[in-house]
Amino acid sequence: MKKSKNVFFSFVILFMSVLTACGAKSGEAAKLLGLDISNGEVISNYDTHGGFHGDGTTCIAYRFDDDTILEEIRNSSEWSEFPLDDTVQALVYGLSDGTTRKGPMLNDKEGQPIVPEIQNGYYLLIDRQNGAETDILDRHSFNFTLGLYDIDTNTLYFCELDT
Numbered sequence: 772m773k774k775s776k777n778v779f780f781s782f783v784i785l786f787m788s789v790l791t792a793c794g795a796k797s798g799e800a801a802k803l804l805g806l807d808i809s810n811g812e813v814i815s816n817y818d819t820h821g822g823f824h825g826d827g828t829t830c831i832a833y834r835f836d837d838d839t840i841l842e843e844i845r846n847s848s849e850w851s852e853f854p855l856d857d858t859v860q861a862l863v864y865g866l867s868d869g870t871t872r873k874g875p876m877l878n879d880k881e882g883q884p885i886v887p888e889i890q891n892g893y894y895l896l897i898d899r900q901n902g903a904e905t906d907i908l909d910r911h912s913f914n915f916t917l918g919l920y921d922i923d924t925n926t927l928y929f930c931e932l933d934t
Contacts, residue, residue, distance in 0.1 A: 810835060815832040817829065830885040830929070840920070841925070852892075853893065859917065893918075893922075894920070896915060900915070913934045914932070917931075
């Protein structure tokens with residue numbers, strides 16, 4: 772009986788830790804993207820951050836029931852409408868000029884893009900590299916936040932890469 776209680780309490784603590792971590796990231800996402808995402812439902816959460824330096828990739832997808840978030844995005848001067856510029860294209864899906872290929876940088880452990888292909892939407896790239904004077908694609912390390920909104924599915928992707 773004592774062992775089952777310990778297992779139960781361990782499970783409860785683990786579950787609460789996961790909820791707290793997801794809530795903390797949602798607060799960070801809302802702040803960085805300048806949006807009220809409280810009505811969004813988390814439909815996926817990919818996170819490899821951790822370890823000594825906190826390097827890793829995060830991508831959280833939020834689904835919305837209406838266009839409220841879209842109106843916030845359209846009223847913001849920070850967000851850009853699709854098509855993606857070359858930098859964001861390379862970071863999210865990869866970019867090839869026929870002889871060389873860059874990216875995708877936001878990928879899973881198999882090197883595949885984390886974010887599904889979006890046809891219609893908006894994006895916001897926040898470069899968090901301190902003192903960066905070079906093009907983001909020409910660096911040896913990355914520290915950026917990216918917001919992508921899919922108009923067709925009412926889905927917001929909050930992604931971070933830290934290397």
